[in-house]
Amino acid sequence: xxxxxxxxxxxxxxxxxxxxxxxxxxxxxxxxxxxxxxxxxxxxxxxxxxxxxxxxxxxxxxxxxxxxxxxxxxxxxxxxxxxxxxxxxxxxxxxxxxxxxxxxxxxxxxxxxxxxxxxxxxxxxxxxxxxxxxxxxxxxxxxxxxxxxxxxxxxxxxxxxxxxxxxxxxxxxxxxxxxxxxxxxxxxxxxxxxxxxxxxxxxxxxxxxxxxxxxxxxxxxxxxxxxxxxxxxxxxxxxxxxxxx
Amino acid sequence: xxxxxxxxxxxxxxxxxxxxxxxxxxxxxxxxxxxxxxxxxxxxxxxxxxxxxxxxxxxxxxxxxxxxxxxxxxxxxxxxxxxxxxxxxxxxxxxxxxxxxxxxxxxxxxxxxxxxxxxxxxxxxxxxxxxxxxxxxxxxxxxxxxxxxxxxxxxxxxxxxxxxxxxxxxxxxxxxxxxxxxxxxxxxxxxxxxxxxxxxxxxxxxxxxxxxxxxxxxxxxxxxxxxxxxxxxxxxxxxxxxxxxxxx
Numbered sequence: 001x002x003x004x005x006x007x008x009x010x011x012x013x014x015x016x017x018x019x020x021x022x023x024x025x026x027x028x029x030x031x032x033x034x035x036x037x038x039x040x041x042x043x044x045x046x047x048x049x050x051x052x053x054x055x056x057x058x059x060x061x062x063x064x065x066x067x068x069x070x071x072x073x074x075x076x077x078x079x080x081x082x083x084x085x086x087x088x089x090x091x092x093x094x095x096x097x098x099x100x101x102x103x104x105x106x107x108x109x110x111x112x113x114x115x116x117x118x119x120x121x122x123x124x125x126x127x128x129x130x131x132x133x134x135x136x137x138x139x140x141x142x143x144x145x146x147x148x149x150x151x152x153x154x155x156x157x158x159x160x161x162x163x164x165x166x167x168x169x170x171x172x173x174x175x176x177x178x179x180x181x182x183x184x185x186x187x188x189x190x191x192x193x194x195x196x197x198x199x200x201x202x203x204x205x206x207x208x209x210x211x212x213x214x215x216x217x218x219x220x221x222x223x224x225x226x227x228x229x230x231x232x233x234x235x236x237x238x239x240x241x242x243x244x245x
Numbered sequence: 246x247x248x249x250x251x252x253x254x255x256x257x258x259x260x261x262x263x264x265x266x267x268x269x270x271x272x273x274x275x276x277x278x279x280x281x282x283x284x285x286x287x288x289x290x291x292x293x294x295x296x297x298x299x300x301x302x303x304x305x306x307x308x309x310x311x312x313x314x315x316x317x318x319x320x321x322x323x324x325x326x327x328x329x330x331x332x333x334x335x336x337x338x339x340x341x342x343x344x345x346x347x348x349x350x351x352x353x354x355x356x357x358x359x360x361x362x363x364x365x366x367x368x369x370x371x372x373x374x375x376x377x378x379x380x381x382x383x384x385x386x387x388x389x390x391x392x393x394x395x396x397x398x399x400x401x402x403x404x405x406x407x408x409x410x411x412x413x414x415x416x417x418x419x420x421x422x423x424x425x426x427x428x429x430x431x432x433x434x435x436x437x438x439x440x441x442x443x444x445x446x447x448x449x450x451x452x453x454x455x456x457x458x459x460x461x462x463x464x465x466x467x468x469x470x471x472x473x474x475x476x477x478x479x480x481x482x483x484x485x486x487x488x489x490x491x492x493x
Contacts, residue, residue, distance in 0.1 A: 199296050200334040201344070202318035203327075204404060205352035214347065218338025218387075 014083070017138045017170040019107035022053035022079035031057040038063035038089070043228045045071045047236065048080040048108075056082045062092035064118070071227035074100035074108045075240035083111040090118035096125040099223040101240050102135030102167075109138040116144065116179075120151035128223040129160040130216060131167035132244045142174040143186075149179045156186040161193065161219060163244070209245070216241055247272050247309060247412055247444050254303035255292045262288040264469035265304070270412070270444050277447040277455055277480060280466035281488045286448045287331060289466070290416040294328040295321055309411065322348075323355040325411030327404075329418050333397040336388035341400065342370065344388050345407055352408065373406030377433045394421030402433040413438050414446045419454035431457025452484040467492040 005028045008015040015023075036042050040063070048054035054076055062068055066089070074080045086094045100108035108131075114123045129137035143154040160169035173186040193215050201211035220237050227233050248270040255263040262285045270276055280286050292299045293306060295318035306313040308324060316324060336344065350360040361369065374381045377399045389397050398418055405413055415434070419427060435458060438445045447458060455463075455477065463479040464471045465488065472492050473479070483491050 194334075195297060197334050197336050199294075199318060200330065201336070201348070203294050203322055203330075204345070204348040204408065205319050205322035205355075206344075206348050207319050207351055208317075210347060210351060214339050214344065215336065218336070222338055 014111050014140060017107070017136065017140075018081060018109055019053070019079035019136075022107070023055060023081065025053050026055045029055055029057050031059050034058060034060045034068070036060070036062050036066040036068050036092075039065045041067045041069075043069045043071075045073070045228050045233060046082060047233070048072070048074040048082065049076045049236075049240075051077050053078045054080040058082070058084045060084065060086045060094070062086065062088045062094060062121075064089040065091045067093040067095075069095045069226065070097070071224055071233065072096070072098035072100070072110065073224065073233055073237055073240075074098070074102075074110075075236065077103060077106060079107040079109075081107075081109040081111070083113075085113045085115070086123070087115045087117055088121035088123065091120045092118075093122040094124070095226075096123075096127070097223045097225065097227065098125075098127045099220045099237055100127075100129045100137050101132075101220070101237075101244050102130070102137050103132045103244050104134035107136040107138065110141070111138075112141040114141070114143045114154065115146065116149040116152040116154060117146050118149055119179075120153075121149065122153045123155065125156045125158070126223050127156075127158045128220050129169060130220060130241065130244065131160065131162055131164075131169055133164035133166045136168040136170070138170045140170075140172045140174075142176065143184060145175075145177040145179045145182050145184065147178040150181045152177075152179060152182045152184065154182075154184040156188070158186070158188045159219070160190045161216065162190065213241070213245060216245070246270070246307075248313075248446075249307045250293075250304070251306075252304040253289075253292070253301070253306060255288060256300050256302050257288060257298060261302070262469055263292065266466070266470050267304075268464065268471060270446060272411075272444055273441045274461045275439075275445045275447065275458060276462045276464065277449060277460040278464045278466050278471075279449060279480060279483055279488075280492075282450075284466045285469045286466055287416055290328055290414045290446075290448055293321075293326065293414060294318060319351070320355070322408070322410075323352040327408055327410035327413045329398075329401045329405060329413060329415035331417040331420065333389045333392075333401055335390045335392075337390055339388050340386060341384040341388050342367070345370065345384075345404060349408060369407055370403070373403045373437075376406060376436055377403045378429050379403055395423060395426045398422055398430060399426065399433075402430055402437070406433065406437045409437070411442065412444050412446065414448065416448045417450065418447070419449055419451065427453065428457055430454075434458050452480045455480050465492050
């Protein structure tokens with residue numbers, strides 16, 4: 001790892017696909033530490049928007065039985081990055097729902113490192129990304145199950161939609177398991193909208209652009225379900241999607 | 246005449262499937278197309294609906310005086326063509342209510358009609374759902390997600406009722422239905438489509454749906470062409486003697 005003051009390079013695995021030019025403008029970064037004491041619950045929503053690069057670095061420490069729900073919506077015209085490191089004590093729960101939309105010239109990036117340090121903790125990550133022409137979306141996520149963290153339940157569901165041949169998605173879901181009796185699932189898909197569904201919708205009278213919009217709205221909305229002030233967040237996501245199409 | 250198909254040739258992945266199919270359907274008529282697996286029955290439905298990958302290589306189709314193949318799939322729908330799918334597609338996250346209201350209003354817009362309000366649409370949807378004995382709450386769920394085979398087929402008929410097409414092409418709507426559901430679907434087809442200004446093309450393997458929806462004409466499709474045409478009695482003959490004997 002580079003020290004906090006030195007700008008990373010592409011040789012650093014976590015920055016391999018990053019928009020380093022945008023990072024330089026906001027470097028060095030002040031990491032934010034969040035501690036949730038045993039048995040307590042927190043919710044947080046991060047919206048990254050605007051014309052200037054947005055970079056956040058969260059370190060979350062969950063006590064025994066603590067829960068943390070994080071929602072991220074990245075919709076800005078500029079590049080954005082959020083790095084989240086989570087450490088879970090026994091029976092703690094972490095939920096991430098992230099939607100990132102990237103238009104021309106922008107790189108939207110989520111980097112997670114979820115450490116199951118003790119038994120029976122649960123982590124769920126749902127990441128939905130949309131890249132328009134010339135845009136890039138990245139997900140680099142690692143679930144690390146430490147020795148003794150038996151009964152871990154970790155899930156990564158990562159999907160990216162490319163709206164154009166010049167759009168890019170990079171996804172690197174990783175699992176590192178040093179315990180027994182662990183349930184870890186990861187699904188990762190990069191693709192285009194389902195052609196069968198588009199024909200079905202057209203056959204009922206929906207013009208292609210409307211059918212695409214409906215499907216993309218649903219795709220993005222899935223990541224934001226259960227967020228604090230969900231309706232407003234979903235509205236913001238829909239408006240951003242509208243601007244992207 | 247509602248639909249005139251003349252000498253239609255179509256390929257799927259460069260493989261010729263339809264090889265000179267001709268068929269005329271008038272308003273007020275119910276036609277059934279029967280035939281063995283691989284005869285081209287579903288290909289006919291998809292080709293008329295405009296599914297990507299189904300390429301017309303020869304012949305014409307005129308729908309209500311218009312060149313059908315010059316229209317995009319959604320324009321064919323707006324012109325009044327409904328295709329009931331053999332395998333209705335699941336669309337996660339999009340509710341039936343939203344999907345159908347947007348679809349109906351897109352059709353209405355292209356015909357120069359006013360859109361239906363939310364209240365007007367729900368009233369219409371409730372009425373058609375009741376006709377097909379489908380719980381209205383199911384229409385609040387994502388399109389076809391978690392529906393059983395029979396529920397999907399009934400939902401197709403509810404959609405047909407809501408969209409109110411001129412011509413319904415129903416591709417194996419009877420498959421996956423138990424006896425009760427078959428009667429409900431048959432009654433639904435009659436209630437929505439048995440009118441002097443509408444027509445139905447049933448694509449089916451079996452005679453049993455035809456007990457409920459009595460066809461005026463039965464066609465046997467084999468090798469990409471219609472090889473025999475008759476009345477309702479032809480379906481019974483097929484059931485008794487098999488395609489091979491009748492089509493030969």
